[in-house]
Amino acid sequence: MxxxxxxxxxxxxxxxxxxxxxxxxxxxxxxxxxxxxxxxxxxxxxxxxxxxxxxxxxxxxxxxxxxxxxxxxxxxxxxxxxxxxxxxxxxxxxxxxxxxxxxxxxxxxxxxxxxxxxxxxxxxxxxxxFYDGQGILVRKDLGVTKAADLDGATIGAQSGTTGELNVADFFRKTGKNFTPVTIEDTGQFIDALESGRVDAITQDSSDLVGKRTQLKNPDDYVLLPERLSKEPxxxxxxxxxxxxxxxxxxxxxxxxxxxxxxxxxxxxxxxxxxxxxxxxxxxxxxxxxxxxxxxxxxxxxxxxxxxxxxxxxxxxxxxxxxxxxxxxxxxxxxxxxxxxxxx
Ligand SMILES: N[C@@H](CCC(=O)N[C@@H](CS)C(=O)NCC(=O)O)C(=O)O
Known part of the structure; x- marks a missing residue:
């Protein structure tokens, strides 16, 4: 045999x-x-x-x-x-x-x-x-625990990403307001959050979890529980x-x-x-x-x-x-x- x-x-x-x-x-x-x-x-x-x-x-x-x-x-x-x-x-x-x-x-x-x-x-x-979904990363000191709390917030998205349309759809759908800030460069996108230029940034949650580890004080930021979209x-x-x-x-x-x-x-x-x-x-x-x-x-x-x-x-x-x-x-x-x- x-x-x-x-x-x-x-x-x-x-x-x-x-x-x-x-x-x-x-x-x-x-x-x-x-x-x-x-x-x-x-x-x-x-x-x-x-x-x-x-x-x-x-x-x-x-x-x-x-x-x-x-x-x-x-x-x-x-x-x-x-x-x-x-x-x-x-x-x-x-x-x-x-x-x-x-x-x-x-x-x-x-x-x-x-x-x-x-x-x-x-x-x-x-x-x-990778089956992903769009998330929102915010500074903890804003005291925000869910996306709906972001009424009136300034939110950064990276240009050319699906995040731009998704975040606009989310706020329109929920009847809330936000000010979009679109940034192309990845470094500047992260800096905008750290410097306070924006209250929050939105991207694929995979990206946000990874990028959060690179922030100077990762514990000062929290990923909100909602996923705004399907991101396959x-x-x-x-x-x-x-x-x-x-x-x-x-x-x-x-x-x-x-x-x-x-x-x-x-x-x-x-x-x-x-x-x-x-x-x-x-x-x-x-x-x-x-x-x-x-x-x-x-x-x-x-x-x-x-x-x-x-x-x-x-x-x-x-x-x-x-x-x-x-x-x-x-x-x-x-x-x-x-x-x-x-x-
Ligand atoms: N999935 C979204 C976002 C794509 C995206 O921005 N991906 C992240 C990585 S998951 C990225 O490239 N970020 C910029 C970088 O890493 O330099 C799309 O297709 O538009």
């Missing part, structure tokens, strides 16, 4: 190696314009933000964070290695135009999926990787490259599917002998599936082995900030994460 499995493995490995030698690697088989550029350049250009836990350079200048790990997973999907990816931060206002003009191949910067961005601006979105955050790409979109889609799905099966970076090798044909296909032990897709049979294996499954990515980056999984749990645990099938 064991001998038979070893033999089967050897045959599969030979088939996979032959496939790799005779066809091109992932993406290049049916590459579109973005993938062509990525392959010529030898790196993926990713636009990001600067929020601890989600995307921030560490003390060695190496980018770390939840979204950064999805960038590394994409690098593995395209090049088989996690480091062929360049992360560059830009303001929320700049980054969608920069994506449109080809300066970035993908945004992993907490972009919310909206109908306007899809229909009017022509962007495509991968799967939601997803990878964003420019329209016109279906192959690139699918690679982004299925790279994210692979991390979720692995978690659904309980496959982690630590135990993935123990699944190579799985009797489940779906897992055999997923991990490339049955290489025919990935070959039909034009992918390296080991692409999903390499992603999980290197960056881990969705839950590992979440725990590694967001647990230290105190984030619970909440909506970002698997559907089997009462959350919203669900991978379409790998078949």
């Amino acid at each position: 064991i001998v038979q499995k070893i033999f089967q493995r050897a045959v599969k490995a030979t088939v996979a190696a032959t496939f790799l030698a005779t066809t091109m690697l992932s993406g290049t088989a049916h590459a579109g314009p973005t993938l062509d550029k990525i392959n010529q350049r030898g790196t993926i250009k990713v636009g990001v933000g600067t929020t601890p836990g989600f995307f921030a350079p560490d003390s060695d200048g190496k980018w770390q964070g939840f979204f950064i790990d999805f960038g590394r997973a994409l690098s593995i999907a395209v090049f088989g290695t996690p480091d062929k990816v360049e992360f560059t931060s830009s303001s929320p206002q700049q980054r969608l135009p920069a994506l449109q003009s080809g300066e970035f191949d993908v945004l992993l910067s907490g972009v919310t999926v909206t109908a306007t961005r899809a229909f009017k601006l022509g962007f495509h979105f991968g799967p939601t990787v 955050l997803a990878p964003a790409i420019a329209g016109g490259d279906d192959r690139w979109l699918e690679l982004v889609n299925w790279t994210v799905n692979a991390t979720i599917q692995a978690e659904e099966w309980g496959i982690t970076s630590a135990n993935v090798d123990t699944f190579l002998d799985s009797d489940d044909p779906a897992i055999q296909r997923f991990l490339g032990e049955d290489p025919s599936f990935a070959q039909e897709l034009g992918l390296d049979p080991k692409w999903a294996y390499n992603i999980i082995k290197t960056v881990g499954n969705y839950g590992e990515i979440y725990e590694r980056n967001l647990k230290p900030l105190g984030w619970e999984r909440g909506y970002n749990s698997l559907w089997t645990d009462g959350g919203l994460l669900y991978s379409p099938p790998f078949r």
Whole structure:
């Protein structure tokens, strides 16, 4: 039995190696314009933000964070290695135009999926990787405990974000007044709160929780309990490259599917002998599936082995900030994460 499995493995490995030698690697088989550029350049250009836990350079200048790990997973999907990816931060206002003009191949910067961005601006979105909602961060000494108490307040929002419209909608809906202050630069946005130029700032709550840790006196500020909106955050790409979109889609799905099966970076090798044909296909032990897709049979294996499954990515980056999984749990645990099938 064991001998038979070893033999089967050897045959599969030979088939996979032959496939790799005779066809091109992932993406290049049916590459579109973005993938062509990525392959010529030898790196993926990713636009990001600067929020601890989600995307921030560490003390060695190496980018770390939840979204950064999805960038590394994409690098593995395209090049088989996690480091062929360049992360560059830009303001929320700049980054969608920069994506449109080809300066970035993908945004992993907490972009919310909206109908306007899809229909009017022509962007495509991968799967939601973080279900978020817009929050409000206020100075504690204002004595405010809920958003409705902010009648008459001056509230900062970052230009180019969904926060601008959401906060206006919220105050209109609740019949209260506020004075909007729109600020592009992230540093100035935070300074406006610290200097008292605004009473509160509003952004994705993920952003506010992370940025609060960078304030001089974090304990002087409180995140109000309301969420003004739904902010499903997803990878964003420019329209016109279906192959690139699918690679982004299925790279994210692979991390979720692995978690659904309980496959982690630590135990993935123990699944190579799985009797489940779906897992055999997923991990490339049955290489025919990935070959039909034009992918390296080991692409999903390499992603999980290197960056881990969705839950590992979440725990590694967001647990230290105190984030619970909440909506970002698997559907089997009462959350919203669900991978379409790998078949
Ligand atoms: N999700 C909102 C907001 C996007 C956003 O501003 N994201 C934060 C990070 S979650 C950001 O980039 N902040 C500026 C920065 O980090 O420099 C949108 O798509 O408009």
